[in-house]
Amino acid sequence: MKNFTPKISLVLLAGALSLFSCKKDSQVVDPNITSSPSTNFELLDFYSDNESVLEQTFTVNSDNYMFVRGTKGISVEMPANAFAKLDGTPVTGNVTIELVEIIDRQSMLLTNKSTNGRMSNGDISTLISGGQMKLNATQNGNQLKFRTGKGYTAKIPTNLTGGVDADMNIFEGNVNNEVNGIVWENEDTTALQLVQDSINGGGTGGWGMSYSWTDSSFGWTNVDKFYNDPRAKTLVQVQLPTGYDNTNTSVYVTYDGQPTALANFDMYDATTKLFSEHYGLIPIGLNIHFVIVAEVNGQLYSSIVGKSVVNNHLEVIPALTATTKAQLTSAVIGLP
16 A cells, blocks of 8 residues: 655656767766756756646545546546545545646656656566556645545546556555655555546547556556566666766656656766666667756756667766756657
């Protein structure tokens, strides 16, 4: 079960440069930087603000059956009298339901909700997402919980992420207040089902298949499967200009042809000043794009570099370029 976690949030980039080095060159210096990049708190504020933009709120009467549907098509239904205060007191009357839907790569970037998942052996690897959502309920600003024996049923239309995939499962988000963001944990006790559902409600959008599950706790949930590629794997590392590190910069990798996969290079070596993924699990020969974002004195900076992964891949980023949120979003949408 997951606990509701205060929001943080996410982002990314635009600008394109490309340089590959197979040896660890001396640290490059970004000529754009006249002072140190801003603290991680400012970058986290950027992520949090973007998540707030995506948050939808609904007022429902908790005495009755409750149903909400987000603008993307994710729906949640809850039985009457489902909520209690944190001290266990039953709740009556109107409550506020908060819903965030993330079904595309650019939204993952802008809210820092990458698809890093924990495997059964504890290793972290990349997930392919069938849709993410955050659910919460409050009354008069006070946090609520589900009463014992109560919960919700959620549905994510499969057409939002490319159609039915029988290998999908349920993962719950373990969020932390750091730039590296989130790790998804497999929820073994929750069974994912494929059900036929009205796409937009009331039959207006026709009928289609949806991923469906039930749960009794609030927070982040992700429908996923682990990325599977039979090719040999390697560790990939990224060197950034002086001043950029894991306190103020996010390093992501997108997989070409996988629009709902987003790896986060959340490993940082303070001695070598290199970012990397966890366990050398990126396939050699895979076509990827490095996506880097930082904030310098209130100004967004980014870099996007496309490469094919080679053995012991070291990517040297010589500089980041000033950008805007709109430019970042457009650049990520345009990635293959």
